[in-house]
Amino acid sequence: MRLELVPRGDVSPVARLLSPVAALAVAILIGGIVVALMGRSPMAALQVYFVEPLTEGWAQQELLIKATPLLIIAVGLSFCFRANLWNIGAEGQFIIGALAGSILPIWLHGTEAGWWVIPASLAMGALGGMAFALIPAMLRVSFGVSEILTSLMLVYVADLTLDYLVRGPWRDPKGFNFPQTVSFDWTLPYIAEGGRLHAGILVAPLVVLAAWFVMTRTLFGFGIRVAGESPKAARFAGFDAGRMVIASFLISGGLAGLAGMIEVLGQIHQLKPGISPGYGFTAITVAFLGRLHPLGMVFGALVIAVTVIGGENAQIALKLPLDLTRVFQGVLLMCVLAADAMVSYRVRIVAGGR
Amino acid sequence: MGIWEAVLITVITAATPLLIAGMGELVVEKSGVLNLGIEGMMAVGAACGFAVAILTGSTILGILAAVGAGIALSAVFAFLVLGLAANQVASGLALTILGLGLSGLVGAGFVGTNREAVPAIFIPGLTTLPGGALLFGQNPFVYASLAIAFGTLWFLSRSRAGLTLRSVGESHVSAHSLGLKVLKVRLMAILFGGACAGLAGAYLSLVYTPFWSPGMTAGRGWIALALVVFASWRPLRLLFGAYLFGGATVLQLHAQAASIGFPSQLLSAFPYVATILALVVMSAGRRSATAPGSLGTPFVPDR
Numbered sequence: 001m002r003l004e005l006v007p008r009g010d011v012s013p014v015a016r017l018l019s020p021v022a023a024l025a026v027a028i029l030i031g032g033i034v035v036a037l038m039g040r041s042p043m044a045a046l047q048v049y050f051v052e053p054l055t056e057g058w059a060q061q062e063l064l065i066k067a068t069p070l071l072i073i074a075v076g077l078s079f080c081f082r083a084n085l086w087n088i089g090a091e092g093q094f095i096i097g098a099l100a101g102s103i104l105p106i107w108l109h110g111t112e113a114g115w116w117v118i119p120a121s122l123a124m125g126a127l128g129g130m131a132f133a134l135i136p137a138m139l140r141v142s143f144g145v146s147e148i149l150t151s152l153m154l155v156y157v158a159d160l161t162l163d164y165l166v167r168g169p170w171r172d173p174k175g176f177n178f179p180q181t182v183s184f185d186w187t188l189p190y191i192a193e194g195g196r197l198h199a200g201i202l203v204a205p206l207v208v209l210a211a212w213f214v215m216t217r218t219l220f221g222f223g224i225r226v227a228g229e230s231p232k233a234a235r236f237a238g239f240d241a242g243r244m245v246i247a248s249f250l251i252s253g254g255l256a257g258l259a260g261m262i263e264v265l266g267q268i269h270q271l272k273p274g275i276s277p278g279y280g281f282t283a284i285t286v287a288f289l290g291r292l293h294p295l296g297m298v299f300g301a302l303v304i305a306v307t308v309i310g311g312e313n314a315q316i317a318l319k320l321p322l323d324l325t326r327v328f329q330g331v332l333l334m335c336v337l338a339a340d341a342m343v344s345y346r347v348r349i350v351a352g353g354r
Numbered sequence: 355m356g357i358w359e360a361v362l363i364t365v366i367t368a369a370t371p372l373l374i375a376g377m378g379e380l381v382v383e384k385s386g387v388l389n390l391g392i393e394g395m396m397a398v399g400a401a402c403g404f405a406v407a408i409l410t411g412s413t414i415l416g417i418l419a420a421v422g423a424g425i426a427l428s429a430v431f432a433f434l435v436l437g438l439a440a441n442q443v444a445s446g447l448a449l450t451i452l453g454l455g456l457s458g459l460v461g462a463g464f465v466g467t468n469r470e471a472v473p474a475i476f477i478p479g480l481t482t483l484p485g486g487a488l489l490f491g492q493n494p495f496v497y498a499s500l501a502i503a504f505g506t507l508w509f510l511s512r513s514r515a516g517l518t519l520r521s522v523g524e525s526h527v528s529a530h531s532l533g534l535k536v537l538k539v540r541l542m543a544i545l546f547g548g549a550c551a552g553l554a555g556a557y558l559s560l561v562y563t564p565f566w567s568p569g570m571t572a573g574r575g576w577i578a579l580a581l582v583v584f585a586s587w588r589p590l591r592l593l594f595g596a597y598l599f600g601g602a603t604v605l606q607l608h609a610q611a612a613s614i615g616f617p618s619q620l621l622s623a624f625p626y627v628a629t630i631l632a633l634v635v636m637s638a639g640r641r642s643a644t645a646p647g648s649l650g651t652p653f654v655p656d657r
Contacts, residue, residue, distance in 0.1 A: 002537070005654045038459075088447060139633075144637045144638075149576065149580045149633060153576065153580070154630070163619050167619075168617060284447055285448075285451070321458060322458075323462070324459065329451055330456075334434060334449075337444055345438070345654070
């Protein structure tokens with residue numbers, strides 16, 4: 001028995017649009033089976049994972065807070081993925097961005113510096129992420145080193161750098177030896193009464209709009225898409241491949257770094273180990289779930305944020321481990337890729353081998 | 355046992371999982387497929403191997419479970435990239451995310467459980483000779499890893515099936531037009547890679563530590579991937595690279611124990627930085643492309 005793939009002549013845009021939704025449905029089904037295998041009620045899990053985060057008031061705010069970093073990182077990654085470049089180190093760029101952006105608030109702690117520290121920190125966060133993403137990009141352009149492995153290795157380096165700083169030079173002297181920095185004097189203002197919704201969430205829609213504009217309305221965005229779909233055509237058209245690599249890594253690194261600093265200034269208000277619950281990796285799933293389209297990724301980020309909050313709730317309400325969320329995200333990514341293939345090809349099961 | 359012998363043995367201990375997993379991936383990539391999911395398959399192998407070994411009390415069954423888990427996960431990957439011609443990089447990442455999550459689900463019940471490490475071989479009269487512990491007193495996994503390495507070397511360079519596999523990886527269009535079964539060859543290669551990753555995971559939880567903890571693979575799957583590039587897709591160089599890397603790991607552990615004044619995080623970061631540097635040196639010194647020609651590109655046979 002084998003599968004036979006027959007290319008579909010023209011693919012209806014509706015099918016392309018609905019394929020991630022179908023993938024989500026299949027992934028939920030598989031997730032339900034896993035939950036049942038673990039001896040819990042799939043219906044109860046469905047309620048906690050997908051219904052409560054959307055209906056409870058506090059959870060709706062939390063949804064936006066979680067979706068914001070995911071969306072910002074994913075939009076950046078989509079530039080790389082569209083150009084067929086595999087930056088899988090956004091987690092590291094997120095962390096280094098948070099580190100670079102925290103220099104000012106830590107250095108100015110206890111001084112009378114004004115509100116300008118906030119935008120300055122955000123800018124430094126973006127620059128830090130850019131600088132860190134530049135390493136795999138330069139290594140690829142100059143020496144032909146695979147960006148997949150270098151960007152991933154640098155995640156470990158970033159993680160250890162953060163660990164070193166908060167346990168060593170940046171540790172709060174009055175922090176009872178906890179591995180954390182001082183609490184920042186400047187944080188992003190809250191935009192809803194009595195909630196945790198911070199101004200950082202307003203950045204995400206701006207990033208989406210800007211990305212949409214660049215991708216569809218500028219020569220640069222066109223170049224990225226051509227480079228991804230047909231590197232030869234891009235070369236003949238005169239697009240400089242090396243500059244494309246550098247530019248897409250700068251965009252994705254900068255956005256990951258910005259997301260890192262927004263997370264620190266908006267939510268955590270200090271540096272400590274584990275400032276990212278794997279946002280940089282989760283954003284990869286978000287990007288594909290959104291089919292690398294800016295608006296699609298808004299949908300993707302909200303869906304994944306729902307499962308992240310659902311996963312945290314399920315841990316308390318149903319004693320389901322957090323790893324179940326990761327399993328679900330892995331399954332979901334696989335379903336999205338499979339659905340994509342089924343949109344492009346008609347899949348037939350044929351007897352006999354080849 | 356002399357000091358050098360002891361050092362060499364620890365180097366081999368650190369290198370063995372990299373050698374096993376790396377050799378598996380080398381075969382996969384030689385067939386033209388890039389499987390980035392090693393880290394995930396290794397993690398599941400470590401968790402399943404440990405869980406089954408504890409539940410049944412049998413090391414052999416634990417190892418079989420780990421290998422089986424690796425094969426099962428790689429079969430899912432094969433379904434995506436061969437059956438549906440999905441993007442290999444994204445599918446491999448999905449496999450890693452899934453594998454790390456699954457290992458947590460399987461292993462959660464076994465955190466804090468300890469188990470005797472699989473003992474090293476002892477042959478009276480031989481192991482006690484000078485240098486005997488190095489040659490005749492290693493862990494069974496070490497001999498298995500060497501068997502896999504030299505078996506792979508022979509298979510790829512001397513056997514007809516190995517030639518077929520290489521030609522499929524070099525140009526799947528030509529191989530297909532010669533009547534070779536491209537997808538079948540790739541399926542076999544992917545399953546072999548999965549088995550190796552599972553076995554490497556079992557080594558980690560049954561010999562190296564020997565317990566299970568979340569995230570215990572600590573990027574070894576990724577380092578194994580880097581080793582394949584470092585080795586320019588050649589089995590003997592991979593063997594050499596794995597031991598070189600094992601040596602670097604041991605060096606770092608000793609430096610950490612001796613607390614020579616460096617922050618421990620800097621030393622922990624050393625293997626990852628060393629990997630990047632090794633990749634740069636290898637890639638910069640390379641005149642022509644040595645990667646298999648069809649590496650990473652999906653193949654859809656036309657009828």
